[in-house]
């Protein structure tokens with residue numbers, strides 16, 4: 496007798512998570528990391544980033560032209576929360592994109608499942624900004640573009656995308672005095 500065994504194999508993926516300025520201001524970092532640890536995914540990278548206009552506009556480049564674009568840029572830059580920074584993380588593992596999106600919840604915090612992060616902690620301001628606490632990549636192509644925007648290869652502990660050797664010439668940097 497043949498027994499059919501269906502095994503659902505999920506692809507190993509990586510995804511970008513941002514804890515946005517409202518998430519930091521509301522002291523939700525620990526809470527969000529605890530919820531994400533339920534996924535059993537691995538943290539591959541983490542950093543606190545001061546978001547320049549250039550980075551914000553590049554991250555949301557596909558939304559250029561939307562009526563809410565300028566406010567969205569101000570929000571992610573921290574202009575409304577006295578916190579000019581976000582926490583950026585890369586999660587790695589099977590089905591990472593969908594697992595993180597599920598915990599994150601729908602874009603509109605009023606429509607998000609109430610136990611998701613956005614449903615529980617997000618809000619829409621009177622001027623219509625979706626303050627939805629966190630970002631999560633939506634698909635593998637977006638994840639790759641976003642991870643490469645927010646991290647250099649050396650900041651990620653796993654080898655996830657191809658790298659090449661390069662040399663930076665005449666680059667000014669700050670060193671410990």
Ligand code: DAT
Pocket residue numbers: 558563567601602623624625627630631633
């Ligand atoms: P998501 O962040 O769920 O991937 P998205 O990529 O479509 O959603 O949009 C990016 C961000 O832009 C989203 O987190 C909040 C903001 N946004 C999207 N649609 C909006 C709208 N109709 N009004 C106000 N802000 C919006």
Ligand code: MG
Pocket residue numbers: 631632633
């Ligand atoms: Mg998106």
